[in-house]
Amino acid sequence: MSRILIVDDDRALCSLLAEYLQREGFVVDVAHDSETALAQLQNQTTRPDLLILDVMMPGRDGLDTLRELRLQYRLPVIMLSARGEAVDRVIGLELGADDYLAKPCLPRELLARVRAQLRRNAPIAAGTLQVGSLRLEPGERRAYAEERELSLTGAEFLLLLALAQRAGELVDKAVLTRIALGRELERFDRSVDVHVSRLRHKLMEASAQSPRIESVRGAGYVLLVAAA
CATH class of the missing domain: 3.40.50.2300 (Response regulator)
Known part of the structure; x- marks a missing residue:
């Protein structure tokens, strides 16, 4: 229990x-x-x-x-x-x-x-996911940028995982809300926006070569890999 x-x-x-x-x-x-x-x-x-x-x-x-x-x-x-x-x-x-x-x-x-x-917060299937300089270990709920571990909350990790699994693709804000918060998107709900803002800061703080999260106004977010 x-x-x-x-x-x-x-x-x-x-x-x-x-x-x-x-x-x-x-x-x-x-x-x-x-x-x-x-x-x-x-x-x-x-x-x-x-x-x-x-x-x-x-x-x-x-x-x-x-x-x-x-x-x-x-x-x-x-x-x-x-x-x-x-x-x-x-x-x-x-x-x-x-x-x-x-x-x-x-x-x-x-x-x-x-x-x-x-x-x-239930266990996630194991397996490494690499997106540019970003490495995620879902089974351990850990993420690394240039081998520097990111200190993420549960919601932040699930957001990053969802974006990394669809790197380069637009992910709808309602989808991210269901994945990261386990509920439906509510009117005027900025929860995902705040979590994304924290993620951006942590990624940039870890490495300038970290993938960046771009917003698409009124739609959602996309994870873009930094150019080599």
Whole structure:
């Protein structure tokens, strides 16, 4: 059974969501502050498979917590916050969140997002994929540019893999949303755009010879190999 950690200072909401997810077959732990959550991530025995993280918490908030945990951990993170404005979603995604839901949300919708994130983190068939100076090892969920390993979240890796498998071809934004986030593209949804922006930065930071990701306005993205 997959283990989920809910981090939120709203104890009533934690109890509600924990009970709902437990009925759906998950092992659920709760934490009401970032220090407790980060300590649990260090525990090999109780380390979660997925984190549901509230933005607004006393002391260190969810965004600071996310920034710190991304230095070490790649597990999927769903941000959950009453601050549902577009700019807040973008900030959360830029810091490494895999998905973002605004409060109040239906437990059933959260469950769908949880299942989607866990599905896309399931094992991938092994085999090396080489695109120019970029090498992907899907079985290990690792990517290298000029043999320098890229530090990618789960969503970023799946986006890069989808683009690399179709290198030189336009990949529709709706297709990338289904592959990387495990859900359908929503109106005014910029999640994939933010993930792509982070990918571009990481590729260029690793090597000037990395393949580049070009956008096709209103359509999607294409991965282009740098000229020799």
